[in-house]
Amino acid sequence: MSDECVYVMVCSWAGGERPPFQVQELVEYAAGLKGVAAAFLIPRLCKSEGREQARALLKNSKANRVVLVGCHDSGFRAEFAKLMEGSGLSPYGLEIANVRELAAYIHPPEAALRKAKAMMAAAVEKMRAWNPPPTFLEGRTLRRVAVIGSGLTATLASRELVAQGLEVEVIVPKNQISTPPSYIFADEKEMKRGHSTLKELEAKVKVLWGKRVIRCEGVPGDFELEMESAEGISRARYGAIILAPEPCLELRDLEGRPVQESRMANSNHISIVVLPGGRSSGTDCSCISPRATLFALKAKANASNLSISLLGRELRAMGKMEALQRQAQCLGVTFYRLQGEVHWQGSGPYEISFQDSLLGPIRLKADLVLRDSITNAEAEELARIFKLPLDDKGDILRMDSRLRPGETVRAGILACRYRLGNMLFEDLEREAAAAAARAAELLKGNARREGALAQVDKEKCSACLSCVRICPYSAPRIGEGGKAEVIPELCQGCGACAPLCPSRAIAMHMDTEEQIYAQTRALLRCLG
């Protein structure tokens, strides 16, 4: 590349606290490398002093790409890239050679210096072969979020979105938001929060009742949803989408009907057995959930003539639940430690038989048998319409509940967990709020369409669909003209498409063929 102008900046701590080599030697070596316009020794690049020096050096220079030689700090790269941008360079023209971790710390002194030099030579060659990626247009970022669902999670997510200052439209497939049963709240405060949300919702957000989403197109910042309802088809645009399938909050009987709290309060002595969750009868992984315990506690407190037995392999009683479980026990709720499967006969009254791990074989008679969690078709349908995979529990697959809460495989589309399972209301609340906060973060600033991405050369493309099929982010698609194109907003630059293309039509903006080859050559030459 004839206009390459590489600046090499060696951090004074490239060798660590007790460097096995003279850091100055690295600077001299770099200055002698082909293509390097200038090499500098900079004090502690991670401190403001070092950064200011780097900034000053870049600002009035001809440098258009930088190699940093120092240590590894995962947050540092993004920061330095911004610094480069502020000084008029492309933020993608940066390579960091971690000589501290990959040379200074792991080899004896002479070898460490040799390795450090090899790494620097490779980094310089990589940047010499680099071309600035094309900048795309500035994309549109709509600060309006669609929340889709008919239950409590939708209202919880909406509340957080409103708190974040975003415009919210709730698309509810049903004609009303279902009221949560009282037994999912551990105390009065939670119940107040749960119910107040439902009232606040109507005043602060726009609700589209009875609409079902049938299609979703677009990119983060600018999605288009197509919806159908009794009135016909309508379309709307949103910056982000939160899928909040209705959580299955109520305990249901064996026919799938939700249990009526009022019915139980008025009954004479009836016995209730609550089976643990799972799709089929009494299979493994089934605990006595907080919800089952709360249900038993409240039912017993309201009508002491009820006999309630809870079955499960384990009891989930964390934090305040432990006190509530004790209360339930004192009120006469029986907890059985289930081993193996539960069998039942009859259709109300029922005869239940199972094995308790301490008491041995047990037989119970029950007027009502309830099951703790049932699958909800809303999540599966949403996954189908939005083309999202499900996880092994049947919920929409989310990437990482701690680092990327609510994120699905599609950028800009978030999902809230719907299976209550062993969660409490406050967990549901937290997950919904996390997804909402994440959506708000994604919509901060303006969407820009650029990056170290993949690009298709349409002249070479043979429209074989290999890239379309392999991409984990659904970034390539066949565009007008019948050739593949990569949607910049979706591409994450992982490069899985490039080696698969039989026509060699896909080029990456970073880690190009030339760059990989340049590094290979430089390393093998220097390894000697």
Place this chain on the structure above:
Amino acid sequence: MRIIGFVCEHGGASAFRLAGERKLELPTEVALISLPCLGRLDVMHILRAFREGADAVFVAGCLEGNCHHLYGNIEAAKRVEQAKRILEQVGLGKERLEMFHLSSDQSWKAKEVAELMLERAKEIGESPLGVRG
């Protein structure tokens, strides 16, 4: 001996950097090329490394099922198998190439991988291509 390791940013490179932070001693004969994801790896990259003088090549990335970009590591495993067949056919021997899976915190495994490949290279001997710096 000269050994090239293709590693992914999330799994392989992180494990090697952690080994560095832990100050584990690693063979000096090994140098790494970092890719955004192992899905980026092409058979040609491996073959070129041998052509430029590598005596052994390894590919190290995320554990199966744990690829940050979902399945790049599985794609890479296929490329490694293809490359092994070619190496066998041209007389370099498939032992010069190996695929490893590790997670970003398995610094000891990074050391093991590097040492294992060095052992392999010493057993088979320098590459018959005889390309010298």
